[in-house]
Amino acid sequence: MTAIDITASGASGASGTIVVTGGARGIGRAICRALAGAGYAVAINYAHSAAQADELARTIRAAGGRAAAIRADIGDPAQIPGLFAAAEAELGPLAGLVNNAGILGDRLRIDEQTPAGLAALLAVNVTGSILAAGEAVRRLSTRHGGTGGAIVNISSVAARLGGLAGLVPYAATKGAIETFTKGLAAEVAREGVRVNAVAPGLTATDMVSPEMTQYAAGDGVPMGRVGTPDEIAAAVLYLLSPAASYVTGASLTVSGGR
Structure with missing residues (x-):
């Protein structure tokens, strides 16, 4: 596991609170660690993984960062506004959102x-991703009195490839996220809000089966391996950062060439 380097925050100029949905495990966990290392305050959202979320928040705070674990089920629209209210109450004004929460389905x-x-x-x-983005826009958009910010939606290469056998509906949801990213980016571009996506390929999380890992090692992925959550997190961090100040409506593929 990559160490959190809070001392790096001065160089990045990062500030403000980032809400990471589904932040307790896998890619979300890596994103939270990367954001904390860059100097952001991190709202670690979770639905069921309370122990993992609390442990991650403690680890970030012990390293000198700021973090809070906040329970909310992104699949329940009624719980989403409270997530953002709690994040700002605990950590301060919102600077961005990472729409990471997702399930494979049956x-x-x-x-x-x-x-x-x-x-x-x-x-x-x-x-859930659309409603969470709406809550972020209400806080970030200059139209609503905000000072701007960034949203990163986690998509998938499945959106373009159609998905593996049995996961066609999952791929369809990620296709929706790709379209939503482009549309929302245009809608709020003049309101100080940038909206982009990261499209991971097969990544080493508990959502990836041994069968998928074997597929990657064979002919499934040109680089011959699955990615790591830290590799996805690095792309997310870039899109949230000032280094991507002229990037909106983009989808950054991180898939080992797949």
Whole structure:
């Protein structure tokens, strides 16, 4: 695990609070650590992983950073406003959002999918991300009295490749996120809010099965391996940073060439 380097924050000029949905585990956890290392205050959102979220917040604070673990289910629209209110109350004004929370859904052929399963998938991956972005825009946009900021949506190369067998609905949700990113970026571009996406390929998290890892090591990924959460986090950090000040409506693919 990469160490958190709080001393790097002075060079980056990072400040403000970033909400990371689904921040307790996997890619979200790596993103939280990278943001804390760059000097941001991090609101670590979680739905079920309370122990992991609390441990991560303690680790960041012990290294000299600022973090708070905040429970909210992104699949429940009623809980999303409270997440942002709690983040600002605990850590200060919002500077950005990382829409990372997502689920794979049921790994089934399309003719075996159920309405309930699809509704749960869409609630988290699409509706939740859109509503969270809306809460961020209300706080960041100069139209609402904000000072600007950035939103990064976590997409997937599955949006362009159609997804692995049994994960076609998941790929469709990520296609929606790609379209949403471009549309929202144009909508708020003159209000000081940049909106971009990162599209990971196969990444070493608990969502990736041994079968997927073997696929990557074979002919599935040109680089012959799965990515690491830290590699995805580095791309997110760039898009949130002043170094990407003229980047909006983009989707940065981090997939080992897949």
